[in-house]
Amino acid sequence: MELNWSTFLLEVLNFVILIWILKRFLYKPVLAIIDRRRENIEQQLTEAQNQRQEAKSLQKRYETRLEDWEQQRRVLMSRLNQDLDAEKARQRELLANELQQERQKAQHTIEQQQSEATRATEMRALQLGARFATHLLEAxxxxxxxxxxxxxxxxxxxxxxxxxxxxMTSSWHRSTPAAAITSAYPIADDLRRELERTLLDTLQVSATVSYDLAPELIAGVRISIGAWQLNANVRDELSGFAELSYGAE
Amino acid sequence: MEDQGTSIPPVFSLGLVEVTNTVIVTWGILALTGVFCWLLSTRLRLTPSPLQVAIEGVVLAIEDAVSAVAPQHAREIMPFIGSLWIFLVIANLCGLIPGVHSPTRDLSATTALALLVFLSTHWFGIRIQGLKTYLQHYLSPSPILLPFHLISEITRTIALAVRLFGNMMSLEMAALLVLLVAGFLAPIPILMLHIVEALVQAYIFGMLALIYVAGSIQSHQLRYPPKE
Known part of the structure; x- marks a missing residue:
C-alpha cells in the first residue's frame, strides 16, 4: 500500500496523454459530427418550416381562389337557374298555347265529326223516310x-x-226538240191534249211528243225535252225531297 | 499474500523510473483507446453506423451529465471528466481479465488521479473566474473558515484516492481469497459484483470530480449571480 512515485508520476502523465487522445480523437470529432448533424437537422427543420409556411401561404391563396370560384359558381348557378326558369316559363307558355290550339282543333274535329254523324244520321233517316213513304205510296x-x-x-x-x-228555251233554238213524257199509268186523251197544249204554249216550241209507261214512278209523270227534264212523279219527288232536305242542311 | 494483494512490484526499471504492472496496463489502455478512437474518428459519418450511434450516445451522455451540473462550462470541463469516467470504467474492468491487474487497485494510480482532480479544480476555477475571484471563495462567508476550506481541499482529495483504491483493491483481494479457498468457479459471483462495483466506483469518482470542479467554477457565480 506504499506510494510509488514513479508510478504516480507516470500515471499523471498517462492520464494527461489520455485526455489529449480522447479530446483529439473522440470528443472533438464526435461532437463535431453531432453538431454538423444538428445543423443539418436545424437546416432541414428550417427548410421544412419555410416549406410549411409556403405551403400555408399557397393553401391560403388557393382557399381564397376556391372561395372566389365558389362565389362565381354561385352567381353563375343563380344566373343559370334564372335563365332556366325563364326558359321553362316560356316553354310552358308555348306548350300551353299549343295545347290550347290542339284542344281547339280537337274540339273542332269532334264537333265536325258530330256534325257529320248527325248529318249522316239525318240523311239515313230521310232515306228511310223516303223509302217508307215510297212503300207506303206504292201501296x-x-x-x-x-x-x-x-x-x-x-x-x-x-x-x-x-x-x-x-x-229552258235558249238551248233549243237551233233544232226542234223531241218531248218524251213518261208516266206510271196510261194518261187519258183529254189530259194528254191539255198537257201537250200547256207544254207547247208555255215553252213556245213545236215538238214531237212521245209517251211511255214507267210503273216505278209510282204516280205522276216525267217530262224530258232535250236536256231539260221535269220530274212530277212520286218517286222523283221523294228522292228530290230527301236530297233537297239534305241540301238544305 | 501481501505480495499478491497490495504490493505492486516494478516489472522493470528505466534508470530511476520503475515501471510497474499498473503503468504497463495503463499504457495498454492508452494504446487500445487511442487506436480505437483514431479508427473511429476516421469512420465518422453523418448517417451513423450502430457503433457510431453507441459512441455518440456515450459522449452525449457524458456531456448531458456534465451539463446538468455545470451547464455554462460543460464543453470546457467535459474532456477531463469524460476521460476520468472512460479511463476508470476501463481500468476498473481490467481486473476481470485473468492475469491483468486493475490499475485502480494501485494507490499510486488513484492518488495521481485524485491529484489531477485537485489541480484541475483550481485550474478551471482560476481560468474561468480569475485568480482573485477564485481565491475569494476561500474567505467566504467568513475568513475564519479559510483553514477549514484548506483542510477540506486536502481531505477530499485523499478521500477520493483512498475510496477508489480501497474499493478496487478489496474487490480483487476478495476474489483472490475466494479463489484460493473455494476453487476455480466459485469467484464468479464475486466477479459479477466486480463489474457492478467497477461501474459504480467509476461513476462516483467522476461525479465527485465533476462536483468539485463545478463547485470551484460556480462558487462565485452562485453567490453573486451575473446581472442580466
Missing part, C-alpha cells in the same frame, strides 16, 4: 193520284216565270 197510289199530279204539273207549267222559261 196507296193509283190513277187518281196520277191525275191529280198531272193537273198539278199542268198548273205548274202555266205558272213558270219568264226567266225560267227563257233559260
Amino acid at each position: 196507296a197510289s193509283g190513277p187518281d193520284l196520277e191525275t191529280r199530279l198531272l193537273k198539278l204539273t199542268i198548273e205548274s207549267l202555266s205558272n213558270l216565270s219568264d226567266q225560267t222559261r227563257q233559260h
